[in-house]
Amino acid sequence: MSTPDAAQRVTIEVTVNGQKYCRAVEPRLLLVEFLRQELDLTGTHIGCDTSYCGACTVQLNGAPVKSCTLFAVQADGGEILTVEGLARDGELHPLQQSFSEHHGLQCGFCTPGMLMSAHALLHDNPHADRKAIKKAIAGNVCRCTGYQNILKAIEAVANDTAGGQ
Amino acid sequence: MYPAPFRYHRPASLREAVQMLSALGEGAKPLAGGQTLIPILKLRLDEPSDLVDIGRLPDLRFADAQDGWVRIGALSPHGWVARSDAAAAIPIVKDCAGGIADAQVRSRGTIGGSVSAADPNCDWPAMLRALDAEIICFGPAGERTVPIEKFVLAPYTTALTPGELVTAIRFKAPAAGSGGAYIAYKKSAAAFPICSTGVQLTLDSAQVCRDVRIVLGGAGPTARRALEAEAELRGKALSDALWARAADAAIAIAEPNADVHGSAEYKRSLLRGLLLKTAHVAMRRSANAKIEGSHVYA
Ligand SMILES: Cc1cc2nc3c(=O)[nH]c(=O)nc-3n(C[C@H](O)[C@H](O)[C@H](O)COP(=O)(O)OP(=O)(O)OC[C@H]3O[C@@H](n4cnc5c(N)ncnc54)[C@H](O)[C@@H]3O)c2cc1C
Ligand code: FES
Ligand code: FES
Numbered sequence: 001m002s003t004p005d006a007a008q009r010v011t012i013e014v015t016v017n018g019q020k021y022c023r024a025v026e027p028r029l030l031l032v033e034f035l036r037q038e039l040d041l042t043g044t045h046i047g048c049d050t051s052y053c054g055a056c057t058v059q060l061n062g063a064p065v066k067s068c069t070l071f072a073v074q075a076d077g078g079e080i081l082t083v084e085g086l087a088r089d090g091e092l093h094p095l096q097q098s099f100s101e102h103h104g105l106q107c108g109f110c111t112p113g114m115l116m117s118a119h120a121l122l123h124d125n126p127h128a129d130r131k132a133i134k135k136a137i138a139g140n141v142c143r144c145t146g147y148q149n150i151l152k153a154i155e156a157v158a159n160d161t162a163g164g165q
Numbered sequence: 166m167y168p169a170p171f172r173y174h175r176p177a178s179l180r181e182a183v184q185m186l187s188a189l190g191e192g193a194k195p196l197a198g199g200q201t202l203i204p205i206l207k208l209r210l211d212e213p214s215d216l217v218d219i220g221r222l223p224d225l226r227f228a229d230a231q232d233g234w235v236r237i238g239a240l241s242p243h244g245w246v247a248r249s250d251a252a253a254a255i256p257i258v259k260d261c262a263g264g265i266a267d268a269q270v271r272s273r274g275t276i277g278g279s280v281s282a283a284d285p286n287c288d289w290p291a292m293l294r295a296l297d298a299e300i301i302c303f304g305p306a307g308e309r310t311v312p313i314e315k316f317v318l319a320p321y322t323t324a325l326t327p328g329e330l331v332t333a334i335r336f337k338a339p340a341a342g343s344g345g346a347y348i349a350y351k352k353s354a355a356a357f358p359i360c361s362t363g364v365q366l367t368l369d370s371a372q373v374c375r376d377v378r379i380v381l382g383g384a385g386p387t388a389r390r391a392l393e394a395e396a397e398l399r400g401k402a403l404s405d406a407l408w409a410r411a412a413d414a415a416i417a418i419a420e421p422n423a424d425v426h427g428s429a430e431y432k433r434s435l436l437r438g439l440l441l442k443t444a445h446v447a448m449r450r451s452a453n454a455k456i457e458g459s460h461v462y463a
Contacts, residue, residue: 008170027171030167049207052355053355058183063272065272073173116268120268134266135268139266
C-alpha cells in the first residue's frame with residue numbers, strides 16, 4: 001500500500017451562484033475552503049470547523065449543508081448557492097432585508113449560515129410557522145442575539161403573501 | 166486542510182465500488198454522506214489511503230414497501246427518509262429520521278452510513294432494533310442479510326467484511342393496530358443523543374398487548390432490547406402500574422456510562438422517564454392518534 005501524496009488533483013466543475021467554475025483540487029479540500037480560498041467568496045464563514053455551529057451553511061442542489069463537513073470533490077457537478085447569491089441586481093433578498101429590519105443580527109458572524117438555512121426552509125415551505133422555523137435553524141448557533149429577532153425576521157417573510165420567494 | 170492526504174475514487178456502480186475496495190485493501194474506506202467520517206478525518210483520528218465515494222451510486226436511495234417488508238436504500242439521507250411515504254406510514258421511522266442532528270446533517274448523512282458507523286449513541290442502530298430490522302450487505306462474496314443484533318457487534322464495530330457494503334435495511338411493516346415511538350434526550354440538535362428509548366407495540370381490541378419491542382440507546386456498548394420488560398407486558402392489559410414495572414425491569418439491564426452528561430444513576434433515571442414517555446406516545450399512536458414526534462432537549 002503506497003502512501004498518497006498531496007499531489008493528486010481532481011478536476012471538478014461546479015456552479016456557484018449561477019456561475020460555472022472548473023478547478024483542479026486536492027481531494028481533501030473542504031467545500032468551505034474551496035469557496036473562500038479558490039473562489040474568494042468569503043461570505044461563507046468558518047465558525048467552529050467541527051460540524052456544530054452552522055456558520056458555514058450553504059446550499060448544495062437546494063439542500064442546506066455544512067460546507068466544513070463536505071469535500072469540494074463531493075460537490076462536483078452540483079449547484080451551490082452561497083449568501084453572495086441571495087441579492088439580485090443590487091437589491092437585498094427579502095430575508096436579508098427582514099434581518100436588517102428586525103435586528104436579526106448583532107456581530108453578523110452567524111448570519112450567512114442563518115440566511116442559507118432560512119432560505120432553504122422557505123423554498124420548501126414558503127409559509128413556514130414558528131415551529132418549523134425553529135427546527136430549520138436548530139443547526140445554526142448564534143452567540144449574540146438570543147434568537148428572538150432572528151425568528152421574527154424569518155417569520156415576517158414567511159407571513160408575507162409572497163412567502164420567501 | 167486538516168485531513169491527511171488521500172486518493173479519491175468515484176465508482177459508477179455498486180459492483181465497481183466493491184471491486185475497488187477489495188483491490189485497494191484495508192487502507193481504503195467508503196465515503197457516504199461523510200457526516201461521521203469527515204469529522205474523524207479532520208481530527209486525523211483515521212488516515213485512510215483511499216476514499217471510495219459511494220455517495221452518488223445510483224439506485225441506493227429508496228424507501229419502498231413490498232410483500233409486507235419495508236426496504237430503505239443505504240444511501241437514503243436521514244432528511245429524505247423523514248419525508249418519505251414509509252416515514253408517513255410508520256411514525257417511529259419519522260421520529261428517528263427527522264430527529265437526527267439538524268437539517269444540514271440530515272441533508273447529507275445516510276441510514277447506511279449510520280448503521281455502518283455503529284456509534285453506540287446513534288439513532289438508527291438503536292431504533293432499528295425496535296423493528297427487528299435486517300441489514301442487506303453486498304460484497305466480494307455476493308449478497309447476504311444480517312439481523313441488526315448480529316450486525317452491530319460492539320461500539321464502532323460491525324459484521325461487515327473487507328470490501329463489503331451495506332446496500333439496504335429492511336424490516337417487516339408493523340401490523341395494523343401497531344404503534345411505535347422513538348425519543349432521544351440530547352443537549353441540542355447538533356449533538357448526539359445522551360440516551361434514547363424506542364417502543365413498538367401491538368394491542369388487540371381489548372387493549373391487551375399482543376406484541377412489544379423495547380429498545381434502549383446509550384445504555385451500554387450497543388443498543389439493547391429490554392427483553393424482561395417486554396415479558397412483563399406481553400399478553401396483559403396495559404396499565405400505568407404495569408408500565409412502571411416494565412420500566413423498572415428495563416433500567417435493571419441498562420449500563421450507561423458515567424460521563425460529562427451525568428452519572429450512571431442519573432442516566433438510568435433518565436432512561437426510565439424517557440421510556441414511560443415513549444410508551445405513552447406509542448400507545449396513543451396504536452389507537453391512531455396523530456402525534457408529532459419530538460425529542461427532549463436538556
Ligand atoms: C453535528 C452532527 C450531529 C449529529 N447528530 C446525530 C444524532 O443526533 N443522531 C445520530 O444518529 N447521528 C448523528 N450524527 C451522525 C450522522 O447521523 C451521520 O450521518 C451518520 O452517522 C453517518 O452517515 P454518513 O452517510 O454520513 O456516513 P459516513 O460518514 O460517510 O461514513 C461513516 C462510516 O461508515 C462507513 N460507511 C458509510 N456508508 C457505508 C455503507 N453503505 N456500507 C459500508 N460502510 C459504509 C464509512 O466508511 C465510515 O467508516 C451527527 C453528525 C454530526 C456531524
Ligand atoms: S464551521 Fe461548519 S459547522 Fe461550524
Ligand atoms: S449575530 Fe453574532 S453570532 Fe449571531
